[in-house]
Amino acid sequence: MSPSPPDPASDRARLAMKLRAIRAATGLSGNQFAKTLGWPQSRVSKIETAAQFPTGEDVSRWLAAADAVTEEDAVTELLKRARIESVSFRQEFQKPGGATAQQRSVLDLERQASRVATFQPALLPGLLQTPGFMRELLALPSGPASTGGASDTDVEHMVAVRIERQAQLYEPGKAMPFVIGEAALWIRIGDLETQLGQLDRLRSLVGLRTVDLRIMPFSAPMPIAPLHGFRIHDADLVVVETFAGEHLFMDPDEIAVYEHMFGRLQAEALAGDEAAQLIQSVSRRLTGEC
Structure with a gap:
């Protein structure tokens, strides 16, 4: 890739x-x-x-x-x-195909890779989001309409491509490990119903054989400084997203640093039943059940 x-x-x-x-x-x-x-x-x-x-x-x-x-x-x-290539969302959205084409370029990169490792300290990755969560997230002032000039139609097309990207979660032989911070479970995007639906979705993914979803709990010390989220595509590319665009790191030595950090996170994060229990606990507390 x-x-x-x-x-x-x-x-x-x-x-x-x-x-x-x-x-x-x-x-x-x-x-x-x-x-x-x-x-x-x-x-x-x-x-x-x-x-x-x-x-x-x-x-x-x-x-x-x-x-x-x-x-x-x-x-x-x-x-x-x-060593670092910067991509501006506003410039990308002005090209033929606009925001939809930009989202498809993400899909193309993911399809080329046999492994895409994702860390997000406080936001659920797009590959794990429900359609309702996506729409609420993209409608925020930090979303593509404000930062990239995307239209309402563009946003709907972006949602459609994000849903298409999620088919990769079920591909045998495709490695898609995730580590998310517990903060991502608590941070409300949209109303409570949207958040609870999103947590339900996460619980179902924890038991999926083709997905390695782990959660870094508040109760454990963070093994790295959670400065930002990132995606690692095989050993070829690291993508760091900002409000205005993305930074692409292609230097093998720098990619190795991110791989090391992801390994540290995976080793300390909760997986399997422990991760599912934490998600369930957050859902109950959000609804006042405990």
């Missing part, structure tokens, strides 16, 4: 073009250059087309193999800028 093709004007595309130009200046073909590096030819091709993001070590070896150490400062600067 790889991120979608970059904008030709993006730093990721510029880095790939720069490395391709450096290799071409040697007079070696991609296959010949790959042999010099001791790599498969496909790896050189993927780096030159921005289908694979190079590590700092990859770049150093590339420059050394091309005898292009004088290019080090320029390439290092490009690498630094390309």
Whole structure:
């Protein structure tokens, strides 16, 4: 799996073009250059087309193999800028297909991955939301109408695609682990009926064989600083969503940091019957039963 093709004007595309130009200046073909590096030819091709993001070590070896150490400062600067790609919702919504196309791009990335790991400290992930919860969430001032200029029709189409995305939860062989903070169970989005329906939905997912849903309870110390939520797509991409857009991290070393953090969260979070009991307890307290 790889991120979608970059904008030709993006730093990721510029880095790939720069490395391709450096290799071409040697007079070696991609296959010949790959042999010099001791790599498969496909790896050189993927780096030159921005289908694979190079590590700092990859770049150093590339420059050394091309005898292009004088290019080090320029390439290092490009690498630094390309490590994070920012996507603006407002700009994406203005493209053909608008908000629906943007939501479909999320679906496409998820379908390409064999594993999508999600952490949310205080908000239920879209893949776990009921349609009622989705509509209430997207209608908030932080939603796509206010931050991205999406129309009411756009929002309904976004809901439809989010529901379509949820079919992946039932795919055998698809790994979709989730860790959510207990705060996400308590934070009200919409009326009480919407919240209770959402908690019911979560309880049903806890027992699903294809879903690994865990909850980080208030009663346990948080093993990492819960600065923000994130999604990890295989070992290729980390997505961090903000009000205005998304940040895409493609550097393998940075992705490894997120994988480590997710592992710590999984190890400490409640799973199975314990998670279901916590969800049930929150439902009862919300309705005043205990």
